[in-house]
Amino acid sequence: xxxxxxxxxxxxxxxxxxxxxxxxxxxxxxxxxxxxxxxxxxxxxxxxxxxxxxxxxxxxxxxxxxxxxxxxxxxxxxxxxxxxxxxxxxxxxxxxxxxxxxxxxxxxxxxxxxxxxxxxxxxxxxxxxxxxxxxxxxxxxxxxxxxxxxxxxxxxx
Amino acid sequence: xxxxxxxxxxxxxxxxxxxxxxxxxxxxxxxxxxxxxxxxxxxxxxxxxxxxxxxxxxxxxxxxxxxxxxxxxxxxxxxxxxxxxxxxxxxxxxxxxxxxxxxxxxxxxxxxxxxxxxxxxxxxxxxxxxxxxxxxxxxxxxxxxxxxxxxxxxxxxxxxxxxxxxxxxxxxxxxxxxxxxxxxxxxxxxxxxxxxxxxxxxxxxxxxxxxxxxxxxxxxxxxxxxxxxxxxxxxxxxxxxxxxxxxxxxxxxxxxxxxxxxxxxxxxxxxxxxxxxxxxxxxxxxxxxxxxxxxxxxxxxxxxxxxxxxxxxxxxxxxxxxxxxxxxxxxxxxxxxxxxxxxxxxxxxxxxxxxxxxxxxxxxxxxxxxxxxxxxxxxxxxxxxxxxxxxxxxxxxxxxxxxxxxxxxxxxxx
Numbered sequence: 027x028x029x030x031x032x033x034x035x036x037x038x039x040x041x042x043x044x045x046x047x048x049x050x051x052x053x054x055x056x057x058x059x060x061x062x063x064x065x066x067x068x069x070x071x072x073x074x075x076x077x078x079x080x081x082x083x084x085x086x087x088x089x090x091x092x093x094x095x096x097x098x099x100x101x102x103x104x105x106x107x108x109x110x111x112x113x114x115x116x117x118x119x120x121x122x123x124x125x126x127x128x129x130x131x132x133x134x135x136x137x138x139x140x141x142x143x144x145x146x147x148x149x150x151x152x153x154x155x156x157x158x159x160x161x162x163x164x165x166x167x168x169x170x171x172x173x174x175x176x177x178x179x180x181x182x183x
Numbered sequence: 184x185x186x187x188x189x190x191x192x193x194x195x196x197x198x199x200x201x202x203x204x205x206x207x208x209x210x211x212x213x214x215x216x217x218x219x220x221x222x223x224x225x226x227x228x229x230x231x232x233x234x235x236x237x238x239x240x241x242x243x244x245x246x247x248x249x250x251x252x253x254x255x256x257x258x259x260x261x262x263x264x265x266x267x268x269x270x271x272x273x274x275x276x277x278x279x280x281x282x283x284x285x286x287x288x289x290x291x292x293x294x295x296x297x298x299x300x301x302x303x304x305x306x307x308x309x310x311x312x313x314x315x316x317x318x319x320x321x322x323x324x325x326x327x328x329x330x331x332x333x334x335x336x337x338x339x340x341x342x343x344x345x346x347x348x349x350x351x352x353x354x355x356x357x358x359x360x361x362x363x364x365x366x367x368x369x370x371x372x373x374x375x376x377x378x379x380x381x382x383x384x385x386x387x388x389x390x391x392x393x394x395x396x397x398x399x400x401x402x403x404x405x406x407x408x409x410x411x412x413x414x415x416x417x418x419x420x421x422x423x424x425x426x427x428x429x430x431x432x433x434x435x436x437x438x439x440x441x442x443x444x445x446x447x448x449x450x451x452x453x454x455x456x457x458x459x460x461x462x463x464x465x466x467x468x469x470x471x472x473x474x475x476x477x478x479x480x481x482x483x484x485x486x487x488x489x490x491x492x493x494x495x496x497x498x499x500x501x502x503x504x505x506x507x508x509x510x511x512x513x514x515x516x517x518x519x520x521x522x523x524x525x526x527x528x529x530x531x532x533x534x535x536x537x538x539x540x541x542x543x544x545x546x547x548x549x550x551x552x553x554x555x556x557x558x559x560x561x562x563x564x565x566x567x568x569x570x571x572x573x574x575x576x577x578x579x580x581x582x583x584x585x586x587x588x589x590x591x592x593x594x595x596x597x
Binding site: 045046047048050051052053054055057058079081085088089092093094095096110111112113115116117149150151152153154155156157161164165166 | 340345521
């Protein structure tokens with residue numbers, strides 16, 4: 027099935043293209059709009075972006091697979107990403123990850139059976155002052171404890 | 184010392200234009216329009232301001248590299264891709280005082296003659312992005328940005344460009360390549376961006392914190408800014424401190440402050456009444472220091488260099504006596520291996536080999552030559568690649584193994 031952005035997002039993409047001297051510069055913004063729309067970037071979406079920006083599909087795939095925030099498959103409704111880099115590790119990110127794995131009963135990369143959560147690890151998110159931390163979708167949660175994690179997940183489900 | 188960068192951090196709604204204007208915001212813009220661009224550059228040169236992204240290169244000098252009277256118009260890129268582990272100071276500026284950044288952008292753009300500026304913000308900084316976007320919109324509405332700023336005939340458009348999750352895009356040529364719509368591969372220098380950068384045009388890439396210092400320099404004068412700090416490291420610096428301390432966070436200090444004073448009086452000292460074991464003073468890629476080395480180090484470019492490390496981005500990582508240095512290095516190698524863009528063999532393979540060897544040491548499978556092999560690989564990575572990502576892992580490898588060798592040997596012996 028051919029991919030299309032919503033009319034609103036398509037308008038946004040046109041405005042973004044106009045902001046740059048070179049159309050190709052709109053590649054990352056276009057991928058963001060696609061991901062906002064469907065939660066991931068499908069092969070059909072790649073074809074759409076390539077056509078809209080007048081680029082070879084290979085170039086779109088090239089960027090897509092380089093930037094780690096773009097998902098190539100459908101994830102759970104919420105994407106939990108636990109920072110495991112040095113500052114979070116020094117303040118207990120291993121325990122946070124262990125707790126989440128047990129609570130959700132999934133491994134890193136897995137999605138809960140009800141489709142609510144996908145669990146990932148992630149590199150430093152620039153919130154080292156609130157370590158250990160995680161990002162859920164695009165929101166930061168800092169100074170994590172088991173009680174706090176329970177609360178966050180309850181409010182998300 | 185005046186709060187040069189943080190004077191609005193505790194002000195309610197400082198991110199909104201009204202509050203910012205009420206705090207004397209955008210005052211420097213009137214002033215620069217009465218100056219020649221060259222005079223602005225000279226003022227910044229005289230202030231001694233150095234790039235706060237990590238390299239510490241003099242800002243005015245960098246601006247001076249932009250060729251004059253070229254047919255191609257210069258561009259300003261703002262590096263807000265803050266991704267160096269331990270560093271979270273630019274986020275503080277963008278969230279708490281975004282108009283200060285925009286004011287700095289206008290000054291820099293005027294100085295180099297740029298009419299387009301691109302803020303490259305890391306994709307994960309979504310909240311700061313929204314705050315910044317709202318501030319940019321306010322600046323357009325009130326005539327601080329746009330075709331005819333304050334009716335003084337200067338045009339400047341600011342576009343915020345969100346990254347997609349790639350550490351390497353914080354490297355200035357990687358950042359440029361990424362804005363152009365490619366994988367964020369760094370480029371060989373020369374040509375330097377000042378001559379041939381974004382879209383082949385003369386380009387200046389400045390860090391968020393660097394730009395945020397400009398309004399003060401223009402308003403108060405270079406001499407007053409230069410009266411803060413040391414002879415060669417002038418002005419103030421934002422330090423972000425994390426790890427085993429009581430009060431992690433972002434603090435503004437005069438350059439030259441003793442590291443231990445900062446640790447105890449700002450960061451609240453080492454947590455849990457434990458002893459200090461190690462400090463990484465300037466983001467995860469600079470060499471680690473032992474507690475003894477940290478004792479008489481000052482937080483400025485020269486003193487950190489004399490002690491074999493760097494001030495870098497000012498992202499300080501503190502480790503107490505319980506920290507496992509082998510595991511710490513393994514964690515760092517996970518990061519640099521993951522973030523190597525893959526263009527250069529010494530980096531792509533070297534970060535992977537280092538990561539593999541450290542993993543086997545952690546798993547109890549270390550071999551007796553492993554430490555020599557790690558050091559040899561690190562030696563073969565330094566200075567042999569397009570950008571310094573390879574060095575950014577090689578330096579921790581060398582410093583961790585040299586300074587905490589016994590811990591590594593014990594782990595290998597099992």
